[in-house]
Amino acid sequence: WNIKDVNFISLHELFDTLxxxxxxxxxxxxxxxxxxxxxxxxxxxxxxxxxxxKVYPVDTQTGKEHVEALLSGTQQLAKEIHxxxxxxxxxxxxxxxxxxxxxxxxxxxMVWFLSAHL
Numbered sequence: 001w002n003i004k005d006v007n008f009i010s011l012h013e014l015f016d017t018l019x020x021x022x023x024x025x026x027x028x029x030x031x032x033x034x035x036x037x038x039x040x041x042x043x044x045x046x047x048x049x050x051x052x053x054k055v056y057p058v059d060t061q062t063g064k065e066h067v068e069a070l071l072s073g074t075q076q077l078a079k080e081i082h083x084x085x086x087x088x089x090x091x092x093x094x095x096x097x098x099x100x101x102x103x104x105x106x107x108x109x110m111v112w113f114l115s116a117h118l
Contacts, residue, residue, distance in 0.1 A: 005063030011117070015070070018110055025103045032099055053077065064118065071114040078107040 003011050030040035041050070053073050060066050081104050088096035 002061055003063050003066055004061045007063045007117075011063045011066065014113060014117075015066070018070070018074075018113075021106055021110070025106070028099060028103070032096055036093075036096070052080065067114050067117045071111065071118070074107055074110050074114060078104055078111065081107060 003015075005011065026042070030042055033040045041047070053076055056073070057065070057069055060069055081100050084100040085097050085104065088094075088100060
């Protein structure tokens with residue numbers, strides 16, 4: 001991480017925790033896609049092409065700038081995961097709805113943690 005801030009250690013630890021959780025959710029969603037008969041397109045190129053998330057600003061340096069960028073992305077991701085819950089409920093896919101609801105619960109907590117640093 002390119003944090004240059006007096007809060008470097010605490011933010012680095014927070015960001016590591018968030019990254020670990022997000023990685024677990026990506027794995028969980030990919031497994032669900034395959035269980036439903038789809039193909040998990042998890043290469044960097046495929047993810048970047050399909051993602052609606054804003055590109056992370058590479059010139060970000062201060063802790064506040066990083067927190068703001070991560071907060072914005074996390075909020076956008078939470079909206080997209082919520083839509084998965086809505087869609088799953090419409091087709092009576094209780095398992096996918098449950099998975100996405102759990103992910104959203106965690107994303108809401110991430111938003112709270114990040115917001116607390118601003």
